[in-house]
Amino acid sequence: MNWLAPLQYPFMVEALLVSALVGTVCAVFSCYLILKGWSLMGDAISHAVLPGIVIAYMLGLPLAVGAFAAGLLCALSVGWIKSSTRIKEDTVMGIVFTGMFALGLVLFTKVQTDAHLNHILFGNILGIEREDMIQTLIASAATLIIILLKRKDLMLFCFDVAHARAIGLNTALLHYLLLALLSSTIVASMQAVGIILVVAMLVTPGCTARLLTDRFDRMLLIATASSVLACCLGVYASFFLNAATGACIVLAQAAMFAGAMLWKNMRSPRAQAGT
Amino acid sequence: MTLSLEASAVTVAYPNGHTALRDASFQLRSGTIAALVGVNGSGKSTLFKTLMGFVKPVSGSIRIAGGTVEQARKLKLVAYVPQTEEVDWTFPVSVWDVVMMGRYGHMNFLRIANAEDKRMVNESLARVGMTEFKDRQIGELSGGQKKRVFLARALAQNGQIILLDEPFTGVDVTTEEAIITLLRSLRDEGRIILVSTHNLGSVPEFCDHVVLVNRTVLASGPLEDVFTEDNLNRAFGGVLRQFHFESSTIQDHDGKTVKLLTDDERPLVFGKDGHLEYKDRTERQELVNKRIEEVGE
Numbered sequence: 001m002n003w004l005a006p007l008q009y010p011f012m013v014e015a016l017l018v019s020a021l022v023g024t025v026c027a028v029f030s031c032y033l034i035l036k037g038w039s040l041m042g043d044a045i046s047h048a049v050l051p052g053i054v055i056a057y058m059l060g061l062p063l064a065v066g067a068f069a070a071g072l073l074c075a076l077s078v079g080w081i082k083s084s085t086r087i088k089e090d091t092v093m094g095i096v097f098t099g100m101f102a103l104g105l106v107l108f109t110k111v112q113t114d115a116h117l118n119h120i121l122f123g124n125i126l127g128i129e130r131e132d133m134i135q136t137l138i139a140s141a142a143t144l145i146i147i148l149l150k151r152k153d154l155m156l157f158c159f160d161v162a163h164a165r166a167i168g169l170n171t172a173l174l175h176y177l178l179l180a181l182l183s184s185t186i187v188a189s190m191q192a193v194g195i196i197l198v199v200a201m202l203v204t205p206g207c208t209a210r211l212l213t214d215r216f217d218r219m220l221l222i223a224t225a226s227s228v229l230a231c232c233l234g235v236y237a238s239f240f241l242n243a244a245t246g247a248c249i250v251l252a253q254a255a256m257f258a259g260a261m262l263w264k265n266m267r268s269p270r271a272q273a274g275t
Numbered sequence: 276m277t278l279s280l281e282a283s284a285v286t287v288a289y290p291n292g293h294t295a296l297r298d299a300s301f302q303l304r305s306g307t308i309a310a311l312v313g314v315n316g317s318g319k320s321t322l323f324k325t326l327m328g329f330v331k332p333v334s335g336s337i338r339i340a341g342g343t344v345e346q347a348r349k350l351k352l353v354a355y356v357p358q359t360e361e362v363d364w365t366f367p368v369s370v371w372d373v374v375m376m377g378r379y380g381h382m383n384f385l386r387i388a389n390a391e392d393k394r395m396v397n398e399s400l401a402r403v404g405m406t407e408f409k410d411r412q413i414g415e416l417s418g419g420q421k422k423r424v425f426l427a428r429a430l431a432q433n434g435q436i437i438l439l440d441e442p443f444t445g446v447d448v449t450t451e452e453a454i455i456t457l458l459r460s461l462r463d464e465g466r467i468i469l470v471s472t473h474n475l476g477s478v479p480e481f482c483d484h485v486v487l488v489n490r491t492v493l494a495s496g497p498l499e500d501v502f503t504e505d506n507l508n509r510a511f512g513g514v515l516r517q518f519h520f521e522s523s524t525i526q527d528h529d530g531k532t533v534k535l536l537t538d539d540e541r542p543l544v545f546g547k548d549g550h551l552e553y554k555d556r557t558e559r560q561e562l563v564n565k566r567i568e569e570v571g572e
Contacts, residue, residue, distance in 0.1 A: 072340070149384075149385065153379070154386075155368075156376055159368065159376070160359075160376070162327065163331060165430060166327050166353055166354065166355050166432075167379055167380030168351060208365065213367065214367045214412040215368070216372070
């Protein structure tokens with residue numbers, strides 16, 4: 001078997017590059033998402049983008065625009081329902097995202113069957129079309145630049161909202177910014193792993209890094225390294241295994257997490273016994 | 276600008292219709308340590324939230340240093356030291372990082388620390404005696420150290436009005452005294468310190484002003500005038516446990532040997548007709564010595 005064989009194909013090289021970029025965006029964002037405790041929100045929004053994608057497809061708009069709008073709509077309606085009823089947030093999310101996902105599935109069967117939409121559910125990075133790739137690149141770059149510019153404000157917002165407000169930061173704006181970034185991260189990664197598995201990209205790299213460090217800056221770097229490695233490994237492995245690329249990437253992410261956990265337990269058996 | 280804090284007829288209602296505070300008024304002048312005393316649900320935290328501008332009063336007004344709450348927020352005048360339970364101690368930040376957060380409001384858009392920011396952080400850490408712990412992750416600190424980190428953040432922010440929420444919960448006696456000394460020096464610089472607490476015994480020791488709340492401000496004024504048995508009974512409305520020694524089963528034949536154990540909080544001791552027996556440890560010791568002399572005579 002020729003280990004370098006995948007690199008002879010331009011589509012493989014492209015897939016490796018795109019997945020590395022997507023992996024970076026997801027890794028950086030995941031650090032904020034897990035520290036804020038919004039993992040479930042990530043799962044909810046990633047499912048809720050489906051009707052937006054189908055409607056955008058029917059209207060001939062870029063799919064990313066529909067997905068982003070639907071993601072924000074999900075987040076806003078969860079917030080609105082929570083504040084106007086006595087139902088807890090996780091319950092509201094359970095209702096809203098399943099409702100929107102189901103709407104997406106119904107709309108999906110109404111439009112003419114097209115493999116294109118199937119790719120949204122499970123990802124199709126090896127066969128990514130030029131237009132989708134451009135959307136992915138724009139979403140990734142925009143998300144990454146905004147997070148890096150506002151990284152300290154977002155970190156403070158995740159850590160201590162009361163203090164952030166007291167020193168004059170606009171916390172309502174930061175709240176919606178984080179939600180918008182969540183939607184755009186999902187848009188960026190749905191071509192790679194599909195919306196069903198996107199949540200793995202949104203939480204695993206941050207968790208892996210959190211196991212290995214207790215400083216935020218190092219957590220960003222470790223998450224990025226592990227995520228990029230997992231994405232490339234996943235794409236590479238899928239070539240030989242002839243398996244779904246998205247699933248391979250997510251499996252590699254999970255393996256990274258398991259590895260980090262093993263390494264940590266072996267390094268500090270006493271600390272583990274103590275807690 | 277003279278520092279002052281003034282609430283006039285403040286009423287706060289939440290969207291669900293619950294009125295947490297009604298017609299609350301009080302005034303604090305520069306150089307005051309004030310205790311905010313009341314039971315759980317009496318509106319202490321609502322009052323804090325209103326002072327920080329998180330909730331807006333439906334009527335009445337709050338003036339900070341002669342301006343609105345919004346103006347005070349822009350000037351970073353109000354600093355908040357949260358309750359220990361409110362903080363995520365597993366968050367991956369060091370002591371230095373947390374104190375630096377006090378400077379964010381003073382920094383530019385990208386929040387890059389300059390020499391002045393670093394100097395303030397170092398100075399604040401030194402002032403609370405936490406310099407040697409600056410590289411620790413915040414979860415690796417003791418209860419008292421945790422409190423001091425957040426006090427240092429308030430100092431780094433250069434907050435002129437410092438709100439402390441239950442500062443002595445889970446803090447050992449030595450740290451408690453260190454914190455009290457620090458609060459006194461902050462008061463002497465002219466700042467206003469407002470301490471929310473239900474630990475009554477410690478109030479006379481370090482506060483010079485008391486604001487009693489129970490869904491409104493029942494009384495506000497100097498400790499001696501406000502912190503009385505009558506007022507406390509009104510504020511706590513039967514919630515306060517009382518132990519009357521005169522009706523104790525242990526009487527003269529035991530030489531009045533009574534031991535009273537409390538878990539964490541210091542008991543508040545009123546003498547006959549509800550006067551404060553002593554304010555702090557020193558006064559208590561003086562009183563004990565005096566009593567011994569009296570018996571000796």
